[in-house]
Structure formats: structure tokens, C-alpha cells
Amino acid sequence: MFKTKEEFKYEFSKRIIEAYGRTVEESHITEKFMVLESMVRDYASVNWAMTKMAVQQKSMKQLHYFSMEFLIGRLLVNNMMNLGIYDIAKEGLAEFDINIHELEELEADAGLGNGGLGRLAACFIDSLASLSYPAFGQTIRYDYGFFKQKIEDGYQVEVPDQWLQLGYKWEVRKPKHACEIKFWGKVIWNDKKGKWEHVEAESVRAVPYDVPVVGNDTLITNTLRLWKAEPSENIPVNKDFQQYANEVNMICQTLYPDDSTLAGKILRLKQQYFFVAAGLNSIVRAHLRVYKDLSNFHEKNVIQLNDTHPVLVIPELMRILLDEYDYEWDDAWEIVKHSCAYTNHTILAEALEKWPVDMMRDLLPRVYQIIEEIDRRFVGFVKQKTDGNEDILNKVRIINNGQVHMAHLAIAGSFSVNGVAGLHSEILMTREMKEFNDLYPGKFNNKTNGVTHRRWLAYSNPELTALLKETIGDEWIKEPDQLTCLNKYVNDSIVQAKFYNVKQKRKQVLADYIKEHNDIDVDVNSIFDIQVKRLHAYKRQLLNVMHIIYLYQEMKQNPNFRIYPRTFIFGAKAAPSYYFAKKVIKLINSVADKVNNDPETNQFLKVVFLENYGVTLAEKIMPAADVSEQISTAGKEASGTGNMKFMLNGAVTLGTLDGANVEIAERVGEDNVVIFGLRDHEVEALKASHSYSAWNYYNNNPKIKKVVDSLTDGTFHPSREEFKIIFDELMSKNDEYFLLADFEAYRQAQEKINDLYQQRQKWSAMCLKNIAEAGYFSSDRTIEEYVRDIWHLEKVKH
Ligand code: 26V
DSSP states (O other): OOOSHHHHHHHHHHHHHHHHSSOTTTSOHHHHHHHHHHHHHHHHHHHHHHHHHHHHHTTOOEEEEEOSOEEEEOOHHHHHHHHTOHHHHHHHHHHTTOOHHHHHTTSOOEEESSSHHHHHHHHHHHHHHHTTOOEEEEEEOOSBEEEEEEEETTEEEEEEEOTTTTOOTTOEEOGGGOEEEEESOEEEEETTTTEEEEESOEEEEEEEEEEEEEOTTSSOEEEEEEEEEEEOSSOOTTSOHHHHHHHHHHHTTBOOOOSSOOOSHHHHHHHHHHHHHHHHHHHHHHHHHHSSSSTTHHHHEEEEEESSTTTTHHHHHHHIIIIITOOOHHHHHHHHHHHEEEEOOOOOGGGSOEEEHHHHHHHSHHHHHHHHHHHHHHHHHHHHHHTTOHHHHHHHOSEETTEEEHHHHHHHTOSEEEESSHHHHHHIIIIITHHHHHHSTTTEEEOOOOBOHIIIIIITOHHHHHHHHHHHOSHHHHOGGGGGGGGGGTTOHHHHHHHHHHHHHHHHHHHHHHHHHHOOOOOTTSEEEEEESOOOGGGTHHHHHHHHHHHHHHHHHOTTOOOOOEEEEEEOOOOTTOHHHHHHHHHHHHHHHHHHTOTTTTTTEEEEEESSOOHHHHHHHGGGOSEEEEOOOTTTOSOOSHHHHHHHTTOEEEEOSOTTHHHHHHHHOGGGSEEOSOOHHHHHHHHHHTOOOHHHHHHHOHHHHHHHHTTTSSSSOSSTTTTHHHHHHHTTTOOTTOHHHHHHHHHHHHHHHHHHHHSHHHHHHHHHHHHHTGGGGBHHHHHHHHIIIIIOOOOOOO
16 A cells, blocks of 8 residues: 555556546546545545454454444545545645545535434544444435425425445445345234244345444544345245336435434334344354354344434344344343433434334234233332333333334434533433333433544644644644643634634635635635524524624614624525424525625624535635624523534634533633523523413514514515415414514624624634634543443554
8 A cells, every 4th residue: 555655656547547437637527536535435444344353353342333324525635634644645645636625525424414423423433443343334225315405595405315326436236245125914823833933024124334433543444334235036926027126226215314204104114124123244254253142142242222213223123132043022122221222312203213003013013012022021120110100101111092202212222322512411310211210220321422523623733732732732623632732822813813814714714615606705804603504493593593683773772783704604404394493494585685785784793504514615714703602592402512613613602502602602601602592491490481472472572573573574475375374384383483582682692602703812712712622522532431431442553
């Protein structure tokens, strides 16, 4: 493998000739890109093979992270940086007159996820490899990733994301590890064998595609396994092949883009079982290549269930143990219970998965039968623990009212259940899952989320990285806690000034992007106030817009009211069927049109909606933010991880005490964040007392009234109907997420930002303090906690 620029150049030109029969100069830019990508993959392959051998030879315990989503983003820069070959490649390419950044831009953004949950999985596998822990990711190889968002006339339009178009050089197809997955059919008792058999099933072939997960400055390379469904050779006899092939292709066609409704239910359940069964099959086979049986399965494997989507692991592993390896129920259950751990990512009732019994029984007859037995035994356990308390039983049953409650199954079949931030875990234990916590003391725990500081700071913000290196050295790249060394420089006016310059540079990069994509001129001396995340009512992008409308109205009405120039930037995808969320996008764009084109105010106020927010765009956005908007209704956002990415890049959080904002505020101290609004217990009390009235706020606060009225009086759209649904959410449906209750506090918090930003030194000190304390929010810390409390892994040493 190349070690020098010269060796790189030799290898690069040789490969171009071999692959395309041309010289470097003659080759097309996509050919250069693909050759570079395959060179990096092959470079990683040496470590990849060694890692597999080392893990096997030393009989090490492995983690299997099962997740329906991995929001990977691009890998080229990340992998080259982690391998320490970025500079060699960059300089080598430059000598061929190739700008490496142009090649970087050709890589598709692997968007195999919806949002926070999927990106967390991607950060976790990065940290696992970088910390040298043996780990596998298991997921689905979707033909189309999360949809691409276009904005047309202010409306969101969804376009398929054809991420595999250029070919995906990182993956390696592994047909030798393929297996068969069974759906439909029925279960019969085979008296001769003395066991249940699944007959007349429809088989689907599952083929894995492995992607190397390259760690930073380590010899460890882990594997992300993507499963693809293909027609089986055992085609059902009396089924039309065309129809069968279509059904098979559907399984991995699209990522479920909708986290607001459960449409396409059967397909979704099929997807879940498909990758769970395939993943488990490969783990079991790998285990049996080393050990004589499965009795030590849980000592050598730990399976983390990323939300309830992969929870069928529990009954499927039971099925394998019972039906294929003849274990007794109790022994099998012990193995399963000690292998599985479950992470909860939301308490929103609508998001807790339930499957109709009939559907599950038809699609997965044997698995359903096992779930019934798990439920039967669980009911016995609960009755005995609670002296037959029917209320408690009703709340915790796995099968209830014709539905299978996946979170309940997950808790019953796991040895650990965790939430993703302190407040969230607390709410799970004391409120949402209290009965379970009483039944299983010690099973619940908290693991506050984190993000990889390599991608989200070291690689995406080279200017800030350079400043940090010259100020505190580079130890923080390996040990993110070392960022606290920056505490010494928080009040150093030279470092403050340098930081300010870095921020201005990064704001310019984003400003250029905005000019190119939105044709809006934004002033880099204005405050860049950014809210980027999925669009959901509870995240309250609408509160942000309402405040913008208020500022605009106030400036129009009162020539003495002027704010420090502010650029409000949004990025958000709405689920395709989420009507309200799509209207909020339209509203943001309509407000933007109005205020950006008003010469009376537009030197003070600009609004920008960035199309197609995703991992790659986030890498441009985070470094450029002054203010990080984290304004969900308290109690609703499990953690948030965007808040951590902003913090790492020295933005000040403007937020409610929700999710991980609570811990951010604790760490930086109240002077270095701007916190506002109702607390979780206040929201709960308001709900419980049924005393909240949106109309009271509307009638008693003229500012609120004026903003709300503007939604339907033609100010932002000629049709008064356009935003009627937003008006109705607030007024007719009594403002479920308490926007009006928090409006005044938010307005004041924004005023505080307005004042603080103008005190340049003080503001820079706040930003530096945020960076200094951000090491805690590295996913390296999170992973170490999972390892210590749940996974109990050893590091791989070569
Ligand atoms: C699903 C639904 C469905 C019904 C409507 C509301 C709603 C809201 C959210 C979801 C997504 C649930 C899973 C998820 O992505 N949770 C996110 O996980 C992140 C990583 O732990 C965490 O930072 C976010 O706070 C959490 O929303």
C-alpha cells in the first residue's frame, strides 16, 4: 500500500489504466473518483482482514448493533482522514492537476436513515472502530435512501434518492454468507420430530453487502452489513414468478420515510423481520464456526436493539434456539435475555410500535407463536410480582387488544433498557415505563447520546481545528475530554479574536452556498441563527417562525424598533404525508419571500430555507452557526444530537430544558446558554389540570394576536386558506405543543441573544466555553459508557 505521495501517484495512474484503459489526463472525473474510492477501500481492507482474524483467534465478545437506519453520509474524506492518508492523496492528486474537493463532491450521501436515530447509529460505529472495539452494524441495503427534498414555489417536493447510481465502491457483496428467510405459510406440529415446523412458507434470499468501518488512528476496521433481498432458488411452486420477484424487490426498495404514520405496515414488518433474521443467521453461523454450540452465545455476543424496529431479534433468536438447535424454553430464554439490550429513542405515544396480531400471525406464523408464549409466561411473572394487579398487567402486557406491543416485548426480552439523555431516561423510569421499572429494578439506565467529534469538528471544520491545535494541541482528537484545556483560554482576548475570525470564515462559506442555491445575499456580520432538524410539531419550528413574524411586524410598525441584523436559517424535511409539517415549510418560505424583499427591513432580517437538509449539508451548516435553536416542548425531545454538533462548533444554544439541552446547560453553566420556557413538570401539570387555553394567550397578548392573525389575513399568502391549518392547530386544537405559552419567554430569550451578540468578547467567550465543554458529548464517551455498563467488550489489539 502507498506510503508516500509518489507511491500514491504510481498506484493511482496504474489503476486508472487497468480499469479504463486511459491515462489519468484522459480519464473522466467520475473515473478518477471511483478509482480513488476503491484505492481507499483496498487500503482499509488489510486492516479489515486482520481485525476479523484477531477477533476470531482471541475468541472476543462482539457487539452487534441492529438498526433499521444508518445515516452514514459520505465516507471518502472520513476514511482517508481516519487512515491518515488524506494529505498524501490530496498532494498526489494536485500533481495530476486534480482538486481533491471536486472528487469529494461526487460521492453520494448514503442517507439510509430518517434523522437522529439513524445518525446516532453512524456516529456509534465510527466511535466503536476508533476505540478499537469489535463491532458489527446490521441493517438493510435500501435501493433508495431518504428522499431528496426540492422546494418548488415554497412547497416541499420529494424526489427519489438514487444513491447507488454511480455504484457504491465501499461495499463488498458476500454471496457466501447468503441465507433464506421465510414468510407466510403455517406452523404444524411434527410428531415424529417432536417439534413445530414452518411449512408452505415463501422463501426470500438475503445477501449481505459489507462496508468497512474505518477507525481513526487504529488498526481496527469493523463491518457494517447491509442486507439485500433477492429471489430464492426455492421459488414457491404455484406462485407467478413476476409477482414473487416484485414482492421480493419491494422489501429493500425504500427506507420508511414516514415517522408520523404507520402506512405500508406489512412491508415495514417484512423489512424488520428480513434483516433481523438474516443478521441473526449470520451471527449464529459465525459463532458455530468457533464454538461447539450456542450455550455461550450471550458470552460472546451482545445485541443492541436500536429502538423497537429490530425487536423481532428476541423471538427469532428463541426460534433458532428452540427449533434449529433443540434448546429447552428456559435455557433458550436465558440466552436470549442475556444477549439483548434495548434503547428507547422517543416517548411520543404515536411512535411506539404496535403490530396487529392478525398481520403478524399471517406473515410470521412461528415467530408469532413464540411471542404468544413469551407473553403467556410474562403474564404469569407479572401476576406473581404484583399480586394479580389487573391495572398493572393491562399496562405492561405484550399482547393486548389484538396488538403486539414491541416496546413491551423489548423490555421483557432484554437485560438492559436505556434512554438517550438524563431527562428522557428519568421520564421513562418514573412515568412512561414506571411499571416496568418497578418490575425489573436495575434494568433501566441512561446513556446520554453523543456525536463523533471527528466528523463533526475535526474534519468538517478544519479552520477551527487548526485554531484548537495551535491553542491546546491535538490530544482532543483521541481524547475529546481534553477540549476542556480550552477553558484556560475562554477569556483570552487573542484566542477570542481568532475564534471570531474562524467563525466569520465559516459563515462566508455558508453565505456563498446560500447565494448559489437560494440566490439570497446574506450578511456574514449578521447573527446566523439556525434551526436544522426533521420537521415535527413538537420541535416547534413554528415558534421560531412566529417570532420572526413578530420581529418583522414590529419593525414595520415602529421605525425606532430595529434589531441587530439576523439571518434565520432553516433546514428540515417533512414526512411526505405530514400535512401540517409541509405547511410549516411553506410558511417559512412565504415569510422569507416577504421579509427578504422588503427594503425597509431586509438589512436587519433575512430568512433562508435550505433545501435537502442531510449529513453533507449539515457539515457546512454546523461550523457557521452563531445560535443553535433547540426549542422543543419540554419532555418531548428524547435527546437531540444536532444540539451537540452546534456546540462542538462553538454556537450558543438557545433552548428549552429538554433532552440533552439540560446536560449542555449544566456543563457550560447558565451564563453560557440561553434557556427559556416551560419545564417538563410544568408542561405535565398544565396538561393534567386541563387549564391551558390558547385563546387566553391570544386575547391577553397583543403581540401574539397580531402574529396569529397574520396567518389568515393574507399577509403571507393571497389565499386566506393557505395557512388555515396552522391557525387551527394553534387555536381550534388548543396548541398541543404550548407555543403560545412559551412565546413571550422565547421572545425575551431572543432579545437576550440580540444583546449578548453585540458584546463581541463576551459572546466569543461563551462560544469558547461551549467548545471547551463539548468533549463530553462525543460519542466516544457514550460508547465507553455502553461498554462499561452494558456490552462489556475488550479492545482489539493486534
Ligand atoms: C417518530 C414519531 C412518530 C409519530 C410522530 C412523532 C414522532 C417523533 C419522532 C419519531 C422518531 C422516533 C425515533 C427517533 O428518531 N428518535 C430520535 O432519536 C435521537 C437519537 O437518540 C434523539 O436524539 C432524538 O431526540 C429522538 O427524537
